[in-house]
Amino acid sequence: MWWAYLVNIAAGYLLGAVPYGLIVGYLFSGKDVRRYGSGKTGVTNVLRVAGPVPAGIVLVADVAKGAAAAVIGTWVFDDAGVAAAGAAGAVVGHIFPVFAGFRGGRGVATAFGGILGLAPLVSLLFPVIGAILIIPTRIVSFMSVVGTPIAVVIVVAAAAAGWVSWPAAYYALFALAVIEYMHIPNIRRLLAGTEPRIGEGGDRPATG
Numbered sequence: 001m002w003w004a005y006l007v008n009i010a011a012g013y014l015l016g017a018v019p020y021g022l023i024v025g026y027l028f029s030g031k032d033v034r035r036y037g038s039g040k041t042g043v044t045n046v047l048r049v050a051g052p053v054p055a056g057i058v059l060v061a062d063v064a065k066g067a068a069a070a071v072i073g074t075w076v077f078d079d080a081g082v083a084a085a086g087a088a089g090a091v092v093g094h095i096f097p098v099f100a101g102f103r104g105g106r107g108v109a110t111a112f113g114g115i116l117g118l119a120p121l122v123s124l125l126f127p128v129i130g131a132i133l134i135i136p137t138r139i140v141s142f143m144s145v146v147g148t149p150i151a152v153v154i155v156v157a158a159a160a161a162g163w164v165s166w167p168a169a170y171y172a173l174f175a176l177a178v179i180e181y182m183h184i185p186n187i188r189r190l191l192a193g194t195e196p197r198i199g200e201g202g203d204r205p206a207t208g
Contacts, residue, residue, distance in 0.1 A: 004077045008086035012069030016093025016110055019100035020061035021046045028054040034103055037196075041097075042105025044140045047198065062109035063116065066090045070117025080118070084167035087114030088174050095182060106182040108144045111175040118171060119155060119164040126151050138197040141186035144179060152176045 021041030025033035029050040033041055037048040043062060047055035069090040073083025094110040096102045116123045129150055133143040152172045159169035180187075189195035 001077070001079065001082075004073075004079060004082045005085045008069065008073045008077060008082045009089035011072055012066075012086035012089030013093035013098075015065045015069050016090035016095075017097035017099050017104075018061075018065065018093075019097050019104060020065075021058045021105060022100050024054045024058050024061070025050045034100075039103070040105045041100065041103070042107075043109055044198075045105075048196075059109055062094065062105070063113035065094060066110040066113025066115075067117035068113075070114050074117070080165035081167040083118055084114075084165075084171035087111075087118060087171055090114060091175060091178060095178070106144070107175070107179055108148070111148075111179060114171055114175065115151070115155065115168065118168040119158065122155060122158050122164055125154060134198075139190070139195055140198060141183055141195055142190060145183050145187055145190070148176050148179050 019041050021033055021043070025031065025041070025046045031049055033045050033049045037045045039045070043055050043059045046058045066087050069086035070083045073079060073081075073086040077083070091107045091111050091114065093104075095104045095107045097104040112123065112126060115126070126147070129147050130143050133147050134140060137143075152175070155164060155172040156169045158164045159166050186195060
C-alpha cells in the first residue's frame with residue numbers, strides 16, 4: 001500500500017500549500033504580508049500586518065490544513081501511517097507553498113492541526129500549554145520554540161502508553177525538527193532580547 005503514502009503526502013502538500021495567510025492578509029489589508037514583519041504568511045505575521053480578525057481566520061484555516069490531511073489518511077485509507085505522512089506533507093506545503101512562490105509560514109498551526117487529526121484527545125492539552133507560555137511573555141515564537149518540545153514529549157509518552165499510534169509520535173518528532181529549524185532566526189532574537197511581542201513589528205520591512 002505504498003502508493004497510499006504517496007497519494008496522501010501529495011494531497012497533504014497541496015492542502016498545506018494553499019496560502020491562506022497571504023490571501024486573507026491581502027483581502028483585509030491590501031498588503032502582501034510577506035513584505036512586512038517576519039516575511040512569513042503564518043498567523044503571527046498576519047496579526048502584525050492585518051489585525052486580529054484575519055489572524056483568527058488564518059489560524060483556523062492553517063490548523064484545518066493539517067487536520068484534513070490526517071483525516072483523509074484515517075478515513076479514506078484507514079492507516080495511521082498514511083495519515084501521519086499526509087499531515088507531514090501538509091506542514092511542508094505550508095512552509096514551502098507551490099502556490100505562493102515557496103514562501104510560506106513556519107508550520108506551527110498546521111503541525112498542530114496534524115496532531116489534532118491524529119490524536120485529538122491528547123492535542124487538547126496543547127492550547128493550554130501554549131497559553132501558559134504566551135500569556136506572561138506575549139512572544140509567540142517563545143511559545144513555539146519551548147512549547148513544541150513539551151508537546152512532542154507528551155505525544156511520545158502517549159504512544160508508549162498505547163493511547164495514540166506510533167506514527168503520530170513519529171509525525172510529532174518530524175514536526176519538532178522542522179519547527180525548531182524554521183525558528184532559528186527567532187531563537188537568535190530571543191537570546192538577544194530583540195524578538196517582537198504580539199502585534200509588534202508589522203510596519204517594518206520583512207526581516208525573515
